[in-house]
Amino acid sequence: MWFPVTMQGSQQSHPPQRHYGITSPISLAAPKETHCLLTQKLIETLKPFGVFEEEEKLQIFHNL
Structure with a gap:
């Protein structure tokens, strides 16, 4: 759920x-x-710690 937030006063x-x-x-x-x-x-x-997906796997997910 989202709630729009607006500025009030002279900033409007x-x-x-x-x-x-x-x-x-x-x-x-x-x-x-x-x-x-x-x-x-x-x-x-x-x-070096392998926390990112390989480019090939990213392309597979992107094409789904």
């Missing part, structure tokens, strides 16, 4: 944005470059 000069979920997002800002770099480093760190 733009059309209200709808957010789905129980709470509104912490931020609507795009990720900073440092966040993207840290995410890539995390992915590279986790790859």
Whole structure:
């Protein structure tokens, strides 16, 4: 179940944005470059532990 969350008061000069979920997002800002770099480093760190599906398996699931 989702509940639309809208801004009230003086912040409503733009059309209200709808957010789905129980709470509104912490931020609507795009990720900073440092966040993207840290995410890539995390992915590279986790790859040797086999926590990601192989590309072949992903294609099978994608085609279903």
